[in-house]
Amino acid sequence: MKNIRTAIIGAGYRGRYLITLLQKINLFDIIAVSDISPNLSEIISQLFAGEKIPKIYNSGTDDYRRMLNENTIDLVIIASPWHLHKEQTIEALKSGCHVAIEVKGALDIDEYPDIIHESRQNKKQVFPLENTLFRNDILAINNMIHAGIFGRLVFLQGGYRHDLTHILIDQTGNFGVQNGSESEWRSKYYKTENGDLYPTHGLAPLCMFLGINHTDYIKSITSFSTKPGLGLHACMAKRNGMKYTDIQQHTFRMGDVVTSILQTDSGAQINLLHDTTLPRPRSLNYEVQGTNGIWNAEKNAIYIDGLSPFEEWEPEDKYIEQYKHRFWQQWESEALRYDGHHQGMDYIMLRVLGEALQGRENYPATLEDMATWAAVSPYSKISIQKGTSIPFPHF
Amino acid sequence: MKNIRTAIIGAGYRGRYLITLLQKINLFDIIAVSDISPNLSEIISQLFAGEKIPKIYNSGTDDYRRMLNENTIDLVIIASPWHLHKEQTIEALKSGCHVAIEVKGALDIDEYPDIIHESRQNKKQVFPLENTLFRNDILAINNMIHAGIFGRLVFLQGGYRHDLTHILIDQTGNFGVQNGSESEWRSKYYKTENGDLYPTHGLAPLCMFLGINHTDYIKSITSFSTKPGLGLHACMAKRNGMKYTDIQQHTFRMGDVVTSILQTDSGAQINLLHDTTLPRPRSLNYEVQGTNGIWNAEKNAIYIDGLSPFEEWEPEDKYIEQYKHRFWQQWESEALRYDGHHQGMDYIMLRVLGEALQGRENYPATLEDMATWAAVSPYSKISIQKGTSIPFPHF
Numbered sequence: 001m002k003n004i005r006t007a008i009i010g011a012g013y014r015g016r017y018l019i020t021l022l023q024k025i026n027l028f029d030i031i032a033v034s035d036i037s038p039n040l041s042e043i044i045s046q047l048f049a050g051e052k053i054p055k056i057y058n059s060g061t062d063d064y065r066r067m068l069n070e071n072t073i074d075l076v077i078i079a080s081p082w083h084l085h086k087e088q089t090i091e092a093l094k095s096g097c098h099v100a101i102e103v104k105g106a107l108d109i110d111e112y113p114d115i116i117h118e119s120r121q122n123k124k125q126v127f128p129l130e131n132t133l134f135r136n137d138i139l140a141i142n143n144m145i146h147a148g149i150f151g152r153l154v155f156l157q158g159g160y161r162h163d164l165t166h167i168l169i170d171q172t173g174n175f176g177v178q179n180g181s182e183s184e185w186r187s188k189y190y191k192t193e194n195g196d197l198y199p200t201h202g203l204a205p206l207c208m209f210l211g212i213n214h215t216d217y218i219k220s221i222t223s224f225s226t227k228p229g230l231g232l233h234a235c236m237a238k239r240n241g242m243k244y245t246d247i248q249q250h251t252f253r254m255g256d257v258v259t260s261i262l263q264t265d266s267g268a269q270i271n272l273l274h275d276t277t278l279p280r281p282r283s284l285n286y287e288v289q290g291t292n293g294i295w296n297a298e299k300n301a302i303y304i305d306g307l308s309p310f311e312e313w314e315p316e317d318k319y320i321e322q323y324k325h326r327f328w329q330q331w332e333s334e335a336l337r338y339d340g341h342h343q344g345m346d347y348i349m350l351r352v353l354g355e356a357l358q359g360r361e362n363y364p365a366t367l368e369d370m371a372t373w374a375a376v377s378p379y380s381k382i383s384i385q386k387g388t389s390i391p392f393p394h395f
Numbered sequence: 396m397k398n399i400r401t402a403i404i405g406a407g408y409r410g411r412y413l414i415t416l417l418q419k420i421n422l423f424d425i426i427a428v429s430d431i432s433p434n435l436s437e438i439i440s441q442l443f444a445g446e447k448i449p450k451i452y453n454s455g456t457d458d459y460r461r462m463l464n465e466n467t468i469d470l471v472i473i474a475s476p477w478h479l480h481k482e483q484t485i486e487a488l489k490s491g492c493h494v495a496i497e498v499k500g501a502l503d504i505d506e507y508p509d510i511i512h513e514s515r516q517n518k519k520q521v522f523p524l525e526n527t528l529f530r531n532d533i534l535a536i537n538n539m540i541h542a543g544i545f546g547r548l549v550f551l552q553g554g555y556r557h558d559l560t561h562i563l564i565d566q567t568g569n570f571g572v573q574n575g576s577e578s579e580w581r582s583k584y585y586k587t588e589n590g591d592l593y594p595t596h597g598l599a600p601l602c603m604f605l606g607i608n609h610t611d612y613i614k615s616i617t618s619f620s621t622k623p624g625l626g627l628h629a630c631m632a633k634r635n636g637m638k639y640t641d642i643q644q645h646t647f648r649m650g651d652v653v654t655s656i657l658q659t660d661s662g663a664q665i666n667l668l669h670d671t672t673l674p675r676p677r678s679l680n681y682e683v684q685g686t687n688g689i690w691n692a693e694k695n696a697i698y699i700d701g702l703s704p705f706e707e708w709e710p711e712d713k714y715i716e717q718y719k720h721r722f723w724q725q726w727e728s729e730a731l732r733y734d735g736h737h738q739g740m741d742y743i744m745l746r747v748l749g750e751a752l753q754g755r756e757n758y759p760a761t762l763e764d765m766a767t768w769a770a771v772s773p774y775s776k777i778s779i780q781k782g783t784s785i786p787f788p789h790f
Contacts, residue, residue, distance in 0.1 A: 154622070225664075226662055227661065234546055234547065234686035235686075255662075256550065256686075261619050261656075275684075278550075279689070280688075281708050291651075293674060296693075388783065
């Protein structure tokens, strides 16, 4: 079977990491890369030293369109800043390509519905690059759920708890430094939005566990925010020598912690957190609780009624090993060899993407799933603004 | 100084445990005990073997009134079933006694306001026996908070996550067994209520940390419930040989997991869980997150910006030791010797109660605090029923 002719849009930190993994999977040929960086040529030459160098497109933000026109492409992978995803995805679909897009929250309620429309119109697929779905523990827990080990699922927790102040604020206390990096485009949302900006890592596995969009549906969202700006102001003050007067000119809309309660048709509930401006170790806060047991990822522990010692957590390891997913049974050693930075999940994700495009596997999430996860962003903002529950959209 | 003449109402499991601790503290003289049990005489004789036997009152549910009339009592301790607390507390206050009451949720919105009225009317105090406030870790964390180590508090979590199915359902799957035990009176609430039945253990320390009723106030509550009865039905089926038809006659109103979001005037937020009918190890789910650090009790771990290694949890122990509260500095060894079952917190609580009554310490919670914690029960029910946020009462 012929390799997948692959083009990349966005060769920043994330795009380059994906390229290094794609090079290790003999299903993909990277034929072109687009990015506005003036250094793109050197970047790509270094990445492809000793290999066939892909064509590069870096003459401005529209040069990716020329790339789409000039080449025969099977798959476009998009890892650009958030506000460019929609246009680039739609252009790629119109050019007859499948698309794999990096995950993020929806910037408005129409973003993913419009992409769904184009995908159906052009009969091309869009694959969400949600790497958490490919974690060894997540896939094993999913197997356990389908084997009935946890009973019926009742209550799930997840979140994005990751202190981003090292991206948002520089070491002398300046907010949103204008250096062309992620700091520049990501920070502005903290001044203009209050909601869950980045829901997918915390939510996507929980939706897979619950069968959301298959056997159950999210029916409502209710979101809450702590007082805006407390963490950012405190961080700026710490880094600029406690000159509080200077920093009060910065007003923020984003609360440090946003809680979203998602209720499903079947009566299950997801509590989701967005927590990115307070100092803390990282966590995706996963917990899965059913009528027969519970998994808590923070504790790396499982409790199963009748199997575990009464009221005692067990280490998750033996269960994760016992219920290991076939993806990990097949590809674990190469995943860990090439993708130590993300514990193999990015490698497994791209491997499954390639297998799916060649018809040997089902990719475990659809564009409609992506639309569901991402909808938490705009609908959480509406819920916080209105102070009420909001009906959740179906896609 | 003369010892505190103490009378007990309720000599069940909890009341007897309190008696054994009071006997170890040379500030209290237990002069009378009231309970409806026909075996009260033997129970008390055993508990007080070799000591002065208190008078006993067990001629029916009103016999405690005779006890209040016939004796000169400084302090009445109430550890009876929930529905008796209000009447007994008010009678004790009217008799001129101080009262210490076991904690629980309010059975209706008037319960504690009425008690507050009587307490003020009679100029007698009511002390909530909330033992979590006296835990070594809780008191040390409180010291750290007041020393500014966590910065300004932003987001707190707590809960009562304790599988009570061994109380609510017997080993052959019968619900609410009629044997005069806790099963009988506690189980009925699961058929008639949907809300956080038992909020105080999860909430009281968080209110102390935030200065609720002193420098901040809870302004609203919004509560959510998973589908009622899933855990109870599954448990009954497991224990009765999976005869699902028999158990469907039992309808429950209580959701397995009730989430309450409490927002404060200052913009802080508490996420509180009630989770008592799914199999799991116990947890009070404490987490305290501020602008400078976070404590997670489930992980027994702390992270402080600038002190902890970047993004790495530290074991809490050294902090708990460094910020040990004076209660624990003074009484730790006797607390652990006499109260191993509750890691010393019940002993410390009763010791501080005695010291407070003799004017040497301030008890760290008031009747108004108890009213605040307990109000979560009726107001969570109203919020779930109405599907909206509800303004939270001040006392």
